[in-house]
Amino acid sequence: GAVVSQHPSRVICKSGTSVKIECRSLDFQATTMFWYRQFPKQSLMLMATSNEGSKATYEQGVEKDKFLINHASLTLSTLTVTSAHPEDSSFYICSARGPYLGEGYSNQPQHFGDGTRLSIL
Amino acid sequence: DAKTTQPPSMDCAEGRAANLPCNHSTISGNEYVYWYRQIHSQGPQYIIHGLKNNETNEMASLIITEDRKSSTLILPHATLRDTAVYYCIVYNGNKLVFGAGTILRVKS
Numbered sequence: 001g002a003v004v005s006q007h008p009s010r011v012i013c014k015s016g017t018s019v020k021i022e023c024r025s026l027d028f029q030a031t032t033m034f035w036y037r038q039f040p041k042q043s044l045m046l047m048a049t050s051n052e053g054s055k056a057t058y059e060q061g062v063e064k065d066k067f068l069i070n071h072a073s074l075t076l077s078t079l080t081v082t083s084a085h086p087e088d089s090s091f092y093i094c095s096a097r098g099p100y101l102g103e104g105y106s107n108q109p110q111h112f113g114d115g116t117r118l119s120i121l
Numbered sequence: 122d123a124k125t126t127q128p129p130s131m132d133c134a135e136g137r138a139a140n141l142p143c144n145h146s147t148i149s150g151n152e153y154v155y156w157y158r159q160i161h162s163q164g165p166q167y168i169i170h171g172l173k174n175n176e177t178n179e180m181a182s183l184i185i186t187e188d189r190k191s192s193t194l195i196l197p198h199a200t201l202r203d204t205a206v207y208y209c210i211v212y213n214g215n216k217l218v219f220g221a222g223t224i225l226r227v228k229s
Contacts, residue, residue: 006164034217043208044165044219093164095217105214106153107172112164 001027002098006113014121015086021079021116023094029074030096034110035067038091050077084120092116125209130224133203139196141223143209146190152213154185156194158205159222165208168194199227 003026011019023033031052036044048069049057056069066088068080077096081088095110126144133139145154153172157165169176169183171192176183182195196203208222 002167004164036219043221044159046216046218049216091162095164103172104151106151106212107170108214109155109167109170110217111167112157115162115164117162 002109002111003027004094004096004111004113006094006116008116009114010117010119012119012121013084016083019081019084019118021081021092021094021118023077023079023096023113025075025096025111028096028099030077030098031074032097033071033077034095034097035069035077035079036093036095038093038115044093081118084118086120089118089120092118125211125220127207127209127220127223129221130226132226132228133196133199135201135227135229136198139199139203139225139227141194141196141207141209141225142191143193144191145209145211148189148211149213152211154183154189154192155210155212155217156181156183157208157210157217157219158203158225159208160202160205165219168207170212199225201227201229203227 005024007022033050035047038044047062050069050071052071058064071077093115095112098109098111101107153170155170156168159165171183185192204227206222
């Protein structure tokens with residue numbers, strides 16, 4: 001259980017185009033999803049927290065107009081990289097807060113998708 | 122969120138137990154210890170988590186010291202497919218903050 005699917009797994013596109021990445025929780029409902037970015041040989045960095053039915057919360061330094069997040073249902077969050085440029089090339093990974101286990105959010109694992117490798121030419 | 126300290130890398134022989142240490146001396150009472158791993162070019166995989174009691178599942182065991190200032194993840198019979206970066210994270214339900222982790226290399 002607790003499977004998160006991310007699509008597409010790889011995208012190569014020209015500079016200036018917009019790219020949409022989907023993140024789905026397949027067998028559970030996720031009111032909260034998270035978007036991370038990982039550059040080569042670095043650790044994951046949280047970009048934003050996505051809450052179903054409300055605006056996303058962005059981490060400091062992440063441009064909200066550049067990285068549009070929509071969480072319109074309990075099983076789907078999307079990240080759109082607008083007017084992508086080569087410096088946006090990275091590995092983008094989503095996660096979803098899994099089923100509630102009791103005793104607060106700290107006892108609720110996040111489950112991750114397999115990531116999207118974005119390459120902007 | 123409390124900070125964790127892990128060795129940068131470890132080697133383990135295939136079939137032997139892999140014991141991955143983690144220090145989290147500033148952990149607060151309501152924070153859980155989580156372990157994830159990331160195999161190259163994949164998203165992190167949840168392994169196990171615990172508050173103060175030792176935990177075991179089909180993947181691993183988590184041993185937390187009585188003072189909760191450190192823990193050890195145990196993979197009982199490591200295989201080549203367990204080669205990955207292992208992250209120990211102290212989590213209060215707000216954000217998962219990934220450090221550098223431990224690169225575990227399982228060798229035949």
